Amino acid sequence: MASHAVSATETTRSGSKRNLHCWSQLPLDLLxxxxxxxxxxxxxxxxxxxxxxxxxxxxxxxxNQIPWMILFPKDKNYGILFNPEEKEKQYKTQDLGDDFGKSFCVATCRSWLLMLDDRGYIKDVPQYKFYILHLLTLERINLPSFEYGITSPVLWVDEKTQDYLIIGMFGEENAVSFKRGDNSWKIIPHLLGIDECFKMVYKDHKLFCFNYFKLCIHDFSGEIPLEIFKISVRECLPRSVGGIRPLGSRGLPYLPTIRYNIVVTVRGDVLFVKSQRPLRSKKWTFQIYKMDSSKKTKWDKIVSLKDETILLDLGITVLAKDLEGITRNSIYFNGNLSEEKYQENNIFIYNLDSKKVERPHKFLFSSLPFISARWFFPSFKRE
Structure with a gap:
């Protein structure tokens, strides 16, 4: 056995010796x-x-395929971070500012949060104050105040260039945006046909806009947004829809019985998700339809996501087959199972295999009171 032992050193052509057991000397390609x-x-x-x-x-x-969760404790200037891979471990962020505990998160993009503070008034007119905050580096971008609540905002940030874009709806007909270099919020005149849009998803420079009648997809890669696809949703969606309100509304949670969401999968497919909870019931049910891009009026009902999982508040799926702490073939959603204030922002899992709703990571949610929770993908700016 001893004759087959591997030497701890190797002599190079120059005569010097290299330690084969030194991890710091591993080849760069292997590292x-x-x-x-x-x-x-x-x-x-x-x-x-x-x-x-x-x-x-x-x-x-x-x-960075593993999503983390941030919890927002009530009236605190920090957040609690949870990595599903590490199970019962949690992290406390640094001080995120005096107004952080009075604001609430309305969108995320990797480690960036779009925060809204709606406590301001100018001559009795409410002012909705937005800012973008990086959870880990504490970089902050203050945005101009806005006089209206915004429905279904989306956030995009380029980590390398620091370019950013926020898009949302105000009223029933107007989409507004703010991007780097702007000095005020601007109406987007080229987004035609998205009246009463109440759900948006932004992915790969495409904006998916969903209203009572149709789904429109706009390409934002150029100077002017271009509509590249449109499909009816009438076969999936009845006209009466609940649970829609501008961001910034205060008071007890609105208790919708039906919600509708658009989800973009890892492969770029579009899903229509209907979630329903009968009044005074704790039972949620879900129906999922997949868009048939070859037929502009066709949606196919599906019963399984296979190895993917939906993060409903982000409007995307992740591959969950080999992800520690994330249940495959499931829907992670923000919902309410009681009349308690704020509980509409708690996160639950609907398992498509068992058809049951579960509370993920119970130890985390029982450790401290919090107002809301959001998924995000942690990242630092590349050096």
Whole structure:
């Protein structure tokens, strides 16, 4: 056995000796393969090991397919972060500002939060104050106040250039936006046919707008948004729809019995999700339809997501087959199972296999009172 032992050193052509057991001397290509298999938390830890590992991290990307959750404790200037991979571990953010506890999150993009503080008034006119905040670096972008509540806002941020875009609806006919370089909110004149739009998803420079009658897809990759697709939703959606209100509305939670969402999958397919909870009931049911892009009026009902999972508040799916802490073939949604204030913002799981609603990570939700919870994908700006 001893004759087959591997030597701990190797002599190079120059005559110097190299330690084969020294992790800091692993080839850069091999380190890169290792780094790109790590989740965000392990990636950030690994790059602090030594200078060669830090160099490898600069040419690698972490496996950012694992969503984290942020909880918003009531009236606190910090958030609680939870990584599903680490189960019963949680992190407390740094001080996020005096107004953080009085604001609430209305959209996320990776580690960026779109926050709304609606406590301001100018001559008795309410002012909706928005700002963008990076959870980990504490970078903050203050936006001009807006005189109206905005429905279904979406946020996009380019980590490298710091370009950003916010889009939302106010009233029944107007879409507004704010992007880097603007000095005021602007009506988007090119978004035709999205009257009464109450759900939006922004992915891969495409805006998916959903109203009572149809789904419209607009391409935002150019200077002017272009409509590239339109499909009717009448076969899935009755005219009476509940649960729609402008952001900034206060008071007890509105208790809708039916909700409708648009979801864009990992592969770019579009799903229509109908969720229903009978009045005074704790039971939620879900129906999912997949858009047939070859037929502009066709939606096919599906009963399984297979290895994907829906994050309903983000309007996307993630591949969950090998994700620790995320249940495959499920829908993660913000809902309410009682009349308690704020509980409409708690996160639940609807398992499509068992047809049951579950509370994820019960220890986390019982550890402290909180107002709301949101999913996000942790990231730092690349060096």
């Amino acid at each position: 890169r393969l290792v780094f790109e298999r790590l989740g965000f938390a392990d990636f950030e830890r690994a790059k602090t090991v030594c200078s060669s590992w830090r160099s490898a991290s600069k040419i690698s990307e972490p496996n």
